[in-house]
Amino acid sequence: MKPRVILLNVGVALIGLIVLFPLLWMLSVSFMSTGEAAVFPPPLLPGRWTLEHYRDLFVNQGMGRYMWNSFALATLATGLALAFTVPAGYAFAKLTFKGRDRLFQLLIGALVIPAQIGTLPLFLMLKSIGLVNTYAGALVPWLASIFGLFLVRQYALSIPDEMLEAARIDGASEGQIFRRIVLPTLTPILVTLGLFVFLGSWNDFLWPLIILTDQSNYTLPVALAALSREHVQDIELMMAGAVITVAPVLILFLALQRFYIRGMLAGSVKG
Amino acid sequence: MISRRERAAWGFVAPSLIAIAIFFVIPVVSSLLLSLTDFDIYALADLGNMRFVGLQNYERLLTNPLFWQAMKNTVWFSVLGVPLAIGASLAAAVILNARTIKWRPVWRVMFFAPYVTTLVATAVLWNYLLHTRYGVINWALTSVGLPAVDWLGNPDTSIPAILIFVVWKIFGYNMLIFLAVLQTVPDDLYEAARIDGAGPWARFTNVTLPAIAPTLLLVSIISVAGFFQLFAEPYVMTQGGPAQSTVTVLYFMYEEGFKWWNLGSASAVAFILFLCIFAVTMVQLAVSRRLGGDHT
Numbered sequence: 113m114k115p116r117v118i119l120l121n122v123g124v125a126l127i128g129l130i131v132l133f134p135l136l137w138m139l140s141v142s143f144m145s146t147g148e149a150a151v152f153p154p155p156l157l158p159g160r161w162t163l164e165h166y167r168d169l170f171v172n173q174g175m176g177r178y179m180w181n182s183f184a185l186a187t188l189a190t191g192l193a194l195a196f197t198v199p200a201g202y203a204f205a206k207l208t209f210k211g212r213d214r215l216f217q218l219l220i221g222a223l224v225i226p227a228q229i230g231t232l233p234l235f236l237m238l239k240s241i242g243l244v245n246t247y248a249g250a251l252v253p254w255l256a257s258i259f260g261l262f263l264v265r266q267y268a269l270s271i272p273d274e275m276l277e278a279a280r281i282d283g284a285s286e287g288q289i290f291r292r293i294v295l296p297t298l299t300p301i302l303v304t305l306g307l308f309v310f311l312g313s314w315n316d317f318l319w320p321l322i323i324l325t326d327q328s329n330y331t332l333p334v335a336l337a338a339l340s341r342e343h344v345q346d347i348e349l350m351m352a353g354a355v356i357t358v359a360p361v362l363i364l365f366l367a368l369q370r371f372y373i374r375g376m377l378a379g380s381v382k383g
Numbered sequence: 384m385i386s387r388r389e390r391a392a393w394g395f396v397a398p399s400l401i402a403i404a405i406f407f408v409i410p411v412v413s414s415l416l417l418s419l420t421d422f423d424i425y426a427l428a429d430l431g432n433m434r435f436v437g438l439q440n441y442e443r444l445l446t447n448p449l450f451w452q453a454m455k456n457t458v459w460f461s462v463l464g465v466p467l468a469i470g471a472s473l474a475a476a477v478i479l480n481a482r483t484i485k486w487r488p489v490w491r492v493m494f495f496a497p498y499v500t501t502l503v504a505t506a507v508l509w510n511y512l513l514h515t516r517y518g519v520i521n522w523a524l525t526s527v528g529l530p531a532v533d534w535l536g537n538p539d540t541s542i543p544a545i546l547i548f549v550v551w552k553i554f555g556y557n558m559l560i561f562l563a564v565l566q567t568v569p570d571d572l573y574e575a576a577r578i579d580g581a582g583p584w585a586r587f588t589n590v591t592l593p594a595i596a597p598t599l600l601l602v603s604i605i606s607v608a609g610f611f612q613l614f615a616e617p618y619v620m621t622q623g624g625p626a627q628s629t630v631t632v633l634y635f636m637y638e639e640g641f642k643w644w645n646l647g648s649a650s651a652v653a654f655i656l657f658l659c660i661f662a663v664t665m666v667q668l669a670v671s672r673r674l675g676g677d678h679t
Contacts, residue, residue: 117483124478128493131551135496137519138508149511153522200399207392215400222407226612226660228633229653230410232646233417237410239427255402286391315501317615318633322641333503337619340507347511354504365499369492372499376556377563 135358142166142352149347165352175356177328178335182314183360185247185331189254189313190306196255198302201264202294206271207286216265219258227253228318235322249323250331254313260305266378267301268294304375307368314361332357418650427644440651450652452627453635456542460631461610464546468606469599471554476561477591482570491562495555502552506619509548510535520547535621538628545616545629553609557602561595568594600671607667608660632656 137156141149142165144158169175203209204216234252235244243249271294279289295302317333324330330338336353343349365372418440420426426433444450479490497505512519513534521531534544568590576586592599614633617623623630623638632652640649 120478120481120483121485124484124490127475127478128490131494131497131555133519134505134508134512134551135500137512141511150517152517153526154517154519196399196402199395203392203395207388207395209389209392209396212392219403224608224661224664225411225657226608227407228612228636229414229657230407232640232650232653233413234406234410236417236646252406255399256406258403258407261399286388286395290395311499315499317503317618318637322637333501333615336507337503337615340510340619347517350507351511354508357504358500361499361501362496365496366492373491373495373559377559
């Protein structure tokens with residue numbers, strides 16, 4: 113029994129190493145001096161640690177600008193997505209209105225349609241109203257999140273009706289009930305959904321690639337993809353760029369992983 | 384005659400529903416209409432240049448060798464990738480579910496971490512890991528006596544190479560889902576099977592698999608849809624090459640639409656992609672109904 117337990121744990125640690133190695137290698141190479149990683153066998157640690165690539169990225173390649181774009185868009189997307197989906201998710205769970213259940217069925221059905229299908233007409237629509245190459249254009253898809261609405265609804269179903277009824281008897285308006293009772297109860301799912309949207313927006317590629325045509329509006333992934341076509345040979349520079357792109361979301365995820373994982377399981381296992 | 388409460392409810396749902404209608408429903412429906420037109424770069428300049436052409440875009444696509452190549456590549460990505468990714472997720476979940484594993488929460492988060500990383504950044508990273516001359520993977524292969532592989536430079540290995548990266552990136556997601564389901568399987572079931580003399584494999588097929596069958600179906604449907612929509616991986620790692628071996632349907636759509644500005648034709652591609660995903664989902668549901676019938 114004992115050796116099997118050890119074997120199993122060693123096996124898991126080995127998988128862990130394989131999973132983690134690429135990220136550690138990326139970090140290590142980003143500190144190597146130019147050309148150091150382009151040898152065989154590949155070095156695992158820098159001979160001389162340097163921050164020159166990070167400096168180069170921010171001073172010469174405009175990385176600060178891209179980082180700001182990514183950060184601003186992800187933050188705005190999070191705020192807007194919450195503002196649009198949370199009241200709706202709550203209403204679908206707890207308020208009655210004509211056609212509610214049929215409408216909800218339709219939305220669930222629409223979940224199977226990949227949003228990519230509408231990419232081209234959406235681009236033309238935004239072009240006709242002058243939103244191509246603007247933050248607003250990049251943010252638009254985050255307003256129409258059926259998944260977010262669904263996630264909030266699932267969570268809001270657990271709010272006891274008695275609590276809402278009691279507030280109504282006390283003369284509270286629906287708006288007051290939403291702000292004073294519902295929102296505090298929904299806090300955990302708000303963090304989860306906010307995290308999903310922030311990471312989703314930060315990591316998104318196809319839509320920003322299409323809609324943000326001017327280099328000064330690029331987000332980190334779009335800028336990184338463009339940079340990698342120009343600087344294929346500069347492994348160390350590209351790895352520094354990858355670290356800058358990945359680190360913020362990875363840190364945010366690690367800090368809030370409980371919310372992320374709980375929400376993810378609520379959205380898929382029960383749904 | 385609407386009550387105050389109902390009016391408030393509409394106030395809550397209206398912004399979201401309007402946004403969904405304008406930015407999701409209308410684009411999806413117009414996509415179908417757009418696919419019946421010859422909308423191109425001239426129409427982009429002046430809408431008067433757009434004509435209704437019926438099914439011509441579809442006919443032309445079906446005789447375009449690159450479109451078929453993209454379809455074939457996408458099918459290969461899915462046929463190889465879905466079992467590979469789900470197999471890896473399931474294996475990791477079963478191992479992590481063992482009671483004797485130490486520090487389970489640490490491993491869970493670690494295995495999941497690649498999933499939240501930025502796709503473009505890790506694709507760039509894996510480009511170097513898969514590098515023919517300086518890559519860590521070829522170094523590992525050659526150091527155990529295996530030949531080095533020209534991963535992204537050879538049309539026969541480019542799809543497997545991208546899949547290694549994709550599996551590394553996404554397996555943690557389904558692993559967490561499997562793990563959550565496995566933890567609902569009572570230990571008594573495994574105990575009873577053990578007493579009946581069932582080995583690890585027999586316990587897996589008789590206890591674990593039936594418990595996760597419904598989840599397996601759900602996960603495989605979502606995975607197929609995901610693999611049908613590969614885009615950033617070939618865009619960053621191979622630009623569709625070598626010899627167009629990694630042009631996926633979505634990549635083809637992107638080039639058709641935003642490189643050549645044939646938006647009518649690109650919409651037809653988008654619509655075919657949707658039909659394919661829909662058809663595969665229906666087939667999977669039908670198969671599972673026939674196989675599982677009673678316990679799903």
